[in-house]
Amino acid sequence: MISPKTLKLSLKSLRDFAKKELPDERLIELDERDECPIEVVRQMCDPNKLGIQLLLIPEEYGGMGGGAFDNYLVCEEMAHIDLGLATTVFATFLGSDPITVGATPEQKKQWLSRIADEGLIFAYGATEPDAGSDLGALRTTADRVMEDGHIAGYKINGNKQWISNGGIAGAYTVLANTPAGPSWFIVESGAKGFTHDEPEDKHGIRLSNTAALAFNDVYVDASRLVGGVEGQGLLQAQAVFGYTRVMVAAFGLGAGWAALDRAIPYSVKRIQAGGPLSEKQGYTHKLIVPHVVHLEAGRSYVEETAERIDTGKEGWLNTEGAIAKYMSTEAGNAAAEASIQALGGYGYTHEYMVEKISRDVRITCIYEGTSEIMEMTISRDRWQVHLKTRGQYYHDEARKLETLHASHPNVGADTAALALHALAELLEKARGGRLTRHQHVLFRIGEWIAFAECAGSLSRRAARMAEGKLSEKASHRFDAVSLAAIARIFAREAALKVAEEGLRIVVGAGGVDGDLAAFEISLRLPAIHRAQAGLIADMDEIADALYNRRAKPTQKVA
Numbered sequence: 001m002i003s004p005k006t007l008k009l010s011l012k013s014l015r016d017f018a019k020k021e022l023p024d025e026r027l028i029e030l031d032e033r034d035e036c037p038i039e040v041v042r043q044m045c046d047p048n049k050l051g052i053q054l055l056l057i058p059e060e061y062g063g064m065g066g067g068a069f070d071n072y073l074v075c076e077e078m079a080h081i082d083l084g085l086a087t088t089v090f091a092t093f094l095g096s097d098p099i100t101v102g103a104t105p106e107q108k109k110q111w112l113s114r115i116a117d118e119g120l121i122f123a124y125g126a127t128e129p130d131a132g133s134d135l136g137a138l139r140t141t142a143d144r145v146m147e148d149g150h151i152a153g154y155k156i157n158g159n160k161q162w163i164s165n166g167g168i169a170g171a172y173t174v175l176a177n178t179p180a181g182p183s184w185f186i187v188e189s190g191a192k193g194f195t196h197d198e199p200e201d202k203h204g205i206r207l208s209n210t211a212a213l214a215f216n217d218v219y220v221d222a223s224r225l226v227g228g229v230e231g232q233g234l235l236q237a238q239a240v241f242g243y244t245r246v247m248v249a250a251f252g253l254g255a256g257w258a259a260l261d262r263a264i265p266y267s268v269k270r271i272q273a274g275g276p277l278s279e280k281q282g283y284t285h286k287l288i289v290p291h292v293v294h295l296e297a298g299r300s301y302v303e304e305t306a307e308r309i310d311t312g313k314e315g316w317l318n319t320e321g322a323i324a325k326y327m328s329t330e331a332g333n334a335a336a337e338a339s340i341q342a343l344g345g346y347g348y349t350h351e352y353m354v355e356k357i358s359r360d361v362r363i364t365c366i367y368e369g370t371s372e373i374m375e376m377t378i379s380r381d382r383w384q385v386h387l388k389t390r391g392q393y394y395h396d397e398a399r400k401l402e403t404l405h406a407s408h409p410n411v412g413a414d415t416a417a418l419a420l421h422a423l424a425e426l427l428e429k430a431r432g433g434r435l436t437r438h439q440h441v442l443f444r445i446g447e448w449i450a451f452a453e454c455a456g457s458l459s460r461r462a463a464r465m466a467e468g469k470l471s472e473k474a475s476h477r478f479d480a481v482s483l484a485a486i487a488r489i490f491a492r493e494a495a496l497k498v499a500e501e502g503l504r505i506v507v508g509a510g511g512v513d514g515d516l517a518a519f520e521i522s523l524r525l526p527a528i529h530r531a532q533a534g535l536i537a538d539m540d541e542i543a544d545a546l547y548n549r550r551a552k553p554t555q556k557v558a
């Protein structure tokens, strides 16, 4: 784990580097030329210069041994600068992940040390032309090459699609089918029979090199099979999903805030109808405040999940990683889109950057598992928990928030509890009516779960903030008063969304025969409607905080 002071210094070095090497004009030019600035990437990865990848490598291999929380902050900072470059650095991390979790000690020493010492760029080759979300459809093969009755090596044949760093990496981890199942192999860029295509002409992250790979009888020594045992590939990939999805979630936060950090100052200077746009509630409360709230809801879940991963005691946390990614990347995407609107015609041009950020951030809802695959993952995993606890899991979580509300009445915990109670009722109705046989219902449940769990997380975060107990490394962009208002706003939205959209879908799927009124009561709709009171005042509070208009805290936080 990196100390708060060292982390702060590293983040500052990253910002200073970006200020010098990557001003907006340079980023716009590279985006227009569709070019990955390889010399900048090398400087970023050079251990004698910025050495950003050192943060991600364990100490025993020459890195700084950053944990999930450190990586979240680095990823957010990088995405705030440029998501294409962030993807380039992330791809090295992703490419080395199968090695970090599954390699033999010798393999770790050889490859992780090279990333730390030489700044070796890695790529992660999983996706294929016909195997995207469904990696089970993998077609690339790795056939054994036998010598004297022993496996001497493997011959790899097949194609990979959309590989970040595909055309610039020095080494690749490649998922291929062995006789015992999918396995990771390390292939170096000069290997005979290995080629890559020209970079893809993409919608966004045009500073990131993305290329297709082809393997034509590429021979690798047996020592290049990660972990030395065939058939471990999918397990090794899954072992890091919690971690890597938190990192992509951080990309959503970084890019979303990068857009808002342009829209907010713009709105102060832009005068329309006799005053700055920042003074117009119809503008701020539609284009700025809701996006701030969603980004901070995502952040809360990211921070909680990263802290839990760093304890090392809670397993892979893949469902939590999926919730963090889903909420933060959707929020980042929506924030960037709204920022174009917030800048009007200027937002629609290249010069003001929000258009580029909006194109860039779109990828975060696609790679490392699409938003729909996240909905499915979240729903399926928590469905099992609902069944195992005989429908009590979310009622229990709600009761914990009711207890929190008793000590912290201003952090929206009572309303978040309403969201969780409603969720428990909806899941139970879905179970009784066997409604998850409709894939749409299954996926919508994933979305409600993500909203309700984030509402709970944000209430807990606001309470910890009020007690001065947030981690020193945690984001302190908002003070306790504003964070409590953000938590209340989000809890109201989550409760209403879960209950009303849930009602619509469950009734729509034929899940309520007869007593609709009883179902409505079980969802506690009147209480959820009453909880909306105070919404506009809380949105005013956030707008005042964002625009530094608050003379003094307007509300006391318990």
Ligand SMILES: Cc1cc2nc3c(=O)[nH]c(=O)nc-3n(C[C@H](O)[C@H](O)[C@H](O)COP(=O)(O)OP(=O)(O)OC[C@H]3O[C@@H](n4cnc5c(N)ncnc54)[C@H](O)[C@@H]3O)c2cc1C
Residues within 6 Å of the ligand: 091, 123, 124, 125, 126, 127, 131, 132, 133, 134, 161, 162, 163, 164, 165, 202, 205, 210, 363, 366, 367, 368, 369, 370, 371, 372, 373
């Ligand atoms: C710029 C970029 C960089 C990338 N970098 C890498 C990389 O470095 N390494 C790597 O291995 N991969 C990489 N990828 C691949 C990326 O992870 C995949 O694109 C992603 O997983 C989706 O797969 P797909 O494109 O085949 O889409 P598909 O899986 O075909 O999905 C298409 C649509 O259908 C939906 N869908 C899919 N399955 C289902 C289902 N069962 N039920 C309902 N809906 C479904 C999806 O949500 C999506 O909306 C990259 C992609 C891009 C565009």
